[in-house]
Amino acid sequence: MKTIQAATYPVHFYDEAYQKLTDFVTSKNYSSIFLLVDDNTLDCCYPRFMQNFATNNSMEVIQIDAGEEFKNLETCVGVWNAMTELGADRKSLLITLGGGVITDLGGFVASTFKRGIDFINIPTTLLSMVDASVGGKTGIDLGVLKNQIGLFANPEMVIVDPEYLHTLSAREIRSGTAEIIKYGLTFDIKLFNEINNNKKLDIKDLIYESVKIKNNVVLEDPTEKNIRKVLNFGHTIGHAIESYFLDSSEKESLTHGEAIAIGMVCESYLSNVILNMPMEHVTFVKNAILEIYGKIDFTSDDYSSIMEYLKHDKKNVNGEVNFVLLNDYENFQLDCRATPNEIIDSLNYYLA
Incomplete structure (x- = not known):
């Protein structure tokens, strides 16, 4: 399926998208790679991702709780602290593997960490594939008020792999x-x-x-x-x-x-x-x-x-x-x- 070109990034589809991801990460020579997942995507989506993504870089997995109620500043602080403790710098890359909460929150975390590091979205729900992962909106909720805190920031690329839909209810x-x-x-x-x-x-x-x-x-x-x-x-x-x-x-x-x-x-x-x-x-x-x-x-x-x-x-x-x-x-x-x-x-x- 033909790549869709957004303003500053491509949206790649299906299995060939992983080769695009591998080639891109290799060319950028990142100092470190972090993968943001939640409880569900670690169990259901991480194995497929690892089967398809090849890199010589070491990759650290950061896990957060699943659910809209965790799309908040407290969770962001936890991710920022984890990245800091694991030695992230301005040449690090954050890959988000998950639904709308992961892509929204992960993009916000990356865009504000050390005034901005690169991130890549790999949506794993239908909602995030057709909406949250594309368009450059990042953000978190303020209490239960939706998406009150955030900014516009584009990913380096988006990978849409519909095989992840088989993990959904x-x-x-x-x-x-x-x-x-x-x-x-x-x-x-x-x-x-x-x-x-x-x-x-x-x-x-x-x-x-x-x-x-x-x-x-x-x-x-x-x-x-x-x-x-x-x-x-x-x-x-x-x-x-x-x-x-x-x-x-x-x-x-x-x-x-x-x-x-x-x-x-x-x-x-x-x-x-x-x-x-x-x-x-x-x-x-x-x-x-x-x-x-x-x-x-x-x-x-x-x-x-x-x-x-x-x-x-x-x-x-x-x-x-x-x-x-x-x-x-x-x-x-x-x-x-x-x-x-x-x-x-x-x-x-x-x-x-």
């Missing part, structure tokens, strides 16, 4: 599918239709198209001043719900994709209210998403807390909540506003 595959649905609704409705019409679809077929869409958007707007905001469709309400469930002792935490799926239903409803997106299309989106994800259990009693988390969305300006909404499929509008009552109506629509 069906729930994790569904989580990553939400981001592909987002690309379908905003840029290429064929992606959404393929998912909706073919329940036995090999999702690997859609990874390449998804990465291509995201890369084209990022090339046009690398630091999210304009069109890159479209990649937040479903994420404004979705992130608020994800944070609320993460922080609640009475709720089981949602995957990122489950929360974004709710957000896409709600923000499709707002698209009808504010931009007159055809209601039959809103209904189609809701029904398709509910068929894939089921209905998440919350009630109107939870609304006030969800609305409170919305106030902290990093896209807000002057206290105003910003949405990406749809005039229709493949036709979006940036920087839209909705009243609190309209947002509550959208939650009611999801639950109805």
Whole structure:
């Protein structure tokens, strides 16, 4: 599969990507190499990685706990301390092997260690393959508030090896599918239709198209001043719900994709209210998403807390909540506003 060229780095695919990785690392003559993994990827993905990556350099493995709740400054400090104790310097390389938490946190760790060292992303979940590993966003959460601390920093390369998807549960595959649905609704409705019409679809077929869409958007707007905001469709309400469930002792935490799926239903409803997106299309989106994800259990009693988390969305300006909404499929509008009552109506629509 043809390499996708991002602004300053390539995205390589499948087995031949490892030869590209080996050649690159050999040419750069790094002083040391560090591999960042979590509990899951150490067990499930590290063996395949080691079978395919050949280097004469010694490589140190740094392991962190798995889960969104560990995507925080405390974990970063632990990784920085480990790298320091193991002799990392400005000519070191950090390779991230994992999902969105590993790629986001690992990129942030590398970009700030000694004012920046090289890093390479090897995403192992569908979510990180089609979203987190590409585009140069790095960051961590502040408490349960998503991605509040971070910076834009590009990796040296990204390796997309769909064989790692075999290590995932069906729930994790569904989580990553939400981001592909987002690309379908905003840029290429064929992606959404393929998912909706073919329940036995090999999702690997859609990874390449998804990465291509995201890369084209990022090339046009690398630091999210304009069109890159479209990649937040479903994420404004979705992130608020994800944070609320993460922080609640009475709720089981949602995957990122489950929360974004709710957000896409709600923000499709707002698209009808504010931009007159055809209601039959809103209904189609809701029904398709509910068929894939089921209905998440919350009630109107939870609304006030969800609305409170919305106030902290990093896209807000002057206290105003910003949405990406749809005039229709493949036709979006940036920087839209909705009243609190309209947002509550959208939650009611999801639950109805």
